[in-house]
């Protein structure tokens with residue numbers, strides 16, 4: 001029942017001011033309709049039982065029906081969204097009822113107090129200033145009614161009084177509207193804040209989920225990568241124990257190879273995890289990249305010589321020093337130069353440094369004339385455990401972690417790394433490191 005009534009009192013608008021006025025009008029109209037209906041039932045009984053003076057009551061019954069019809073029209077208009085029109089008709093109906101229920105009393109100024117009601121209602125359901133319009137209409141009615149009865153209109157109560165009420169009503173309605181407006185603004189602000197916080201929390205949650213997924217994938221990748229060397233170790237150990245003694249040297253060589261693969265894998269995994277958890281704080285100092293590149297060049301020269309590769313280091317003069325963790329950058333460059341030596345069978349490996357003053361960057365390029373990287377691999381080579389197709393098929397050992405570690409180190413220095421490659425011709429890795437403002441030389 002209450003649900004039904006509430007639904008009936010709703011109005012088809014989303015403008016909060018409109019909605020409030022429409023609801024209020026609905027409540028007033030329905031309230032009046034209920035009171036009128038009850039009164040009409042009473043009058044109906046009195047007429048039915050012919051209570052003395054019942055003849056006079058018939059006119060009241062008819063005007064009751066007319067009033068109910070008026071209310072029905074108002075409610076219908078209001079439900080269609082015509083709040084202003086419905087409110088105007090409602091006020092007219094009330095004023096009409098007040099006037100014609102006893103015109104003589106109106107002319108004599110006896111019922112003027114009741115005319116305050118439409119003034120108050122107008123300021124709330126139409127607009128605060130509407131109280132003045134209704135006050136003007138009321139005053140006109142008083143004057144006409146008084147003149148029609150040859151009486152002197154009561155200007156004090158009839159006109160001044162009505163306008164005084166209109167002013168009070170206007171001010172109160174204005175204050176109410178302003179308070180409601182403030183409240184609405186506070187509400188909107190609160191809604192906005194709640195929405196932003198909810199979004200932030202959802203994003204944080206997504207990030208955590210992403211990290212969790214990354215961690216799980218990392219653990220499963222590591223376990224997977226560990227399985228091959230470990231099972232190879234156990235197979236060859238068994239063969240060593242039970243197999244032909246003539247093959248011992250070959251088995252031992254495989255065991256050594258698998259052990260060093262395992263060692264490298266564990267070292268790489270530890271490096272990555274240390275960097276991620278920040279267990280080892282980076283040791284920043286001002287150094288020239290040429291010192292680092294030279295160290296890496298010397299460390300790889302012997303291996304390059306053994307493979308018959310020509311290795312060259314071309315340093316730029318007068319490079320500004322940069323704030324770096326030297327050990328980490330040595331590791332990064334070592335991974336790149338080591339790869340170049342690994343994946344190149346003939347030709348050369350060149351390490352070159354340069355300074356791009358216009359973009360404030362130091363560039364280190366490592367280029368080789370090796371097997372190159374296929375197009376379908378190039379977007380993935382910095383992913384953890386990713387080994388290119390050709391690298392995977394070759395006998396060249398690797399963990400697929402070197403470039404992931406290198407990229408992490410370069411990004412920690414605010415730089416970036418790019419790879420360019422042509423299959424069968426060679427590869428160039430370029431590192432771009434930003435030159436910080438202080439300490440040059």
Ligand code: ADP
Nearest residue numbers: 339340343381387388391398399400401402403
């Ligand atoms: P890996 O241990 O396999 O060398 P990396 O992360 O260092 O792992 O490299 C990922 C993949 O990138 C390699 O498996 C290889 O396919 C490719 N790659 C990296 N450097 C070179 C290079 N200089 N020449 C050709 N391929 C390379």
